[in-house]
Amino acid sequence: MYAVPLADDAELTPLEPWQAVEFFEHMERARGNTDPWIPWATRSTDLESARATLQGYADRQAADTGRIFGIRLGGTLVGGVMFVHFDAATGVCEIGAWTEKDGEGRGLISAAVRRLIDYALVERGLHKVEWWNSSGNARSRAVAQRMGMHHDGTMREHVLHNGVRQDYEVWSVLAREWRAGEGAQPG
Template sequence: MFAVPLTADAELRPLNPWQAEEFLANLDRSRAHIAPWVAPSFVATDLDGARHVLQGYADRWARDDGGIWGIWCGGTLVGGVLLVSLNAARGVCEAGCWLEPAAEGRGLVTRAVTRLIDWVVDERGLHRVEWRTDARNARSIAVARRLGMRRDGVLRELLPGPEGRTDLEVWSVLAPEWRARRTSSAASG
């Protein structure tokens, strides 16, 4: 119910607290792969923690300041996209993602984030979508580029880590740029 197709066998749909067991299984398959790039609080290690993460996003959705959606491939949760933040009054949000290694290379994240940006621009009327990523995360930067985002800048040594502080890159796309890119893609496709 409420699913958006991404490919013939993949779909995007809301990820809710009652799906904590499935979310934890996905995290278990992807933990080592995503841990360097996401907040430690996201990578739950037990069922209560997974439920807490999803409940936090459900609460954000209820407050209209964020949300989370899962990507299911062949009926299995393989990752997802999220609105880390959403400020309707300012017209700004931050999008993010995670994906287990076995699901990479199929364009699932790019398709899912495209649907998310379409929604925040067309339905919510937001003006700016941000993408913030560790400067070492080449896959995340590649997604930002595929989405037509521009690199706004670097927040130097913002993120603490086990190997020292690292830079955070800020990418964004503005609503007029998004609409123009979509129109251009439709005209050429």
């Protein structure tokens, strides 16, 4: 297995179906941060559904259409990032992230998102990275802003989640902006 350092005591690692027990335990700890905003998190409610979530991302990885990674702090899974969608043919992908309380306030999400943006735009040569968030999720919006993304627009009542229609903001950074230093480049 490989790991990408994010900080002295933190790293980014792949999440795979065989890690379903650890992933489910982490999701239980993260529910307060994830359930209001992330539809797949509300569906990862037992070991079987957690395994299905990871298997879905393993299938996407095999098809080069998505991936999921864990953020580990001192060896413990405390959050993650993913390519929700990854379309090499059109040159567009979407990145998402989540964390539990123990992973907050350390810059780990920002460091991991920077790695994914750099991978997509520089290494893989995609044209644009998108970030979608519920308008009510100020922490998610702040990540997009820290990455130097531009607010492309808000889709009114776009997602029905937990019985409530939520407005969704779309943010993006283009490859030329990222390379020119307009986005938040890795340091």
